[in-house]
Amino acid sequence: MSQSRRAQWDSVFLRLLAVLSAVAVGVVGCARSERPIISEPDDYGGGTLVEHLLWLEEETDRAIAASGVESDWLYLFDDGEVLWGGGPRARFETLGSMLPRACGDGGRIVSDLMVRDVPNAASAAARVRSGWEQDGWTVTDVFEPAASHRAYFRAAREDGALLTCEATNSTLTLTLASDCSLDPTMSPRLEDLSERDAFLEHIMMGERP
Structure with missing residues (x-):
């Protein structure tokens, strides 16, 4: 990459990071209290912030594929929504807006996604459930469907x-x-995002670290 092109890329990348910083504030403050499904941990796993982001990306893609509804999914936060897509820019925006949330003495990554206008949402949910069961998850009803x-x-x-x-x-x-992690990069008070930013730069360029 030439120096001029690299300088142009760095300028674009830094502007995008500034936008993501504003979005992340909304995400961290996002409280969907009507669905209190996450409890305090009994144990802690490991993994860096980048590893948790990769895990969440993979699990999200698997669930969406299992649902059979593979387009128009939105990643939700307090001040808006971002399309969850397969392109580098979309992944940069969604993954870059996720920061650790408090989880006991550690942190975890949490995301909310929604798709509207699904012809038979219950059937799509049943396919997601089947996929999770096949992957070895323990699946239970939060409440009996009315x-x-x-x-x-x-x-x-x-x-x-x-x-x-x-x-x-x-x-x-x-x-x-x-899962909850005690890795320093998973602290909700994390200030050094250099590892995450290097990861996002790869994502934006269509590469994988």
């Missing part, structure tokens, strides 16, 4: 990671939470 067009269940793992899926009318919602 109607055939509704579903709400959670998938737990021994390390404390947690996934939930809710279908209401024509809307499907996913919440994914990684």
Whole structure:
């Protein structure tokens, strides 16, 4: 890459990081208190912030693929929503806006996604449930569905990671939470984001670290 092109890229990258910093404030402050599914940990796993982001990306893609509804998913935060897509820019925006949330003495990554106007959201949720069960998750109902067009269940793992899926009318919602980590990069008070930023630069350029 020439020096002039590199300088141009660095300028664009820094502007995007500034935007993500503003978005991340909204995400960290996001409180969906109507669905209190995440409890304090009994144990702590490991993993860096980048490793948790990669895990969440993979689990999100797997759940979306299992649902059969593979477009128009939105990543939600207090001040808006970002399209969850497969392109480098979309992944940069969504993964870059995720920062650790407090989890006992450590931190975890949590994301909320939604897709609207699903013809049969309950059937899509059933496919997600089947996929999680096949992957070895322990799946239980959060509450018994009051109607055939509704579903709400959670998938737990021994390390404390947690996934939930809710279908209401024509809307499907996913919440994914990684296990709690005591790694320094998973601290909710993390100030040094250099490792994360280097990872995001690879993502933006269509590369994988």
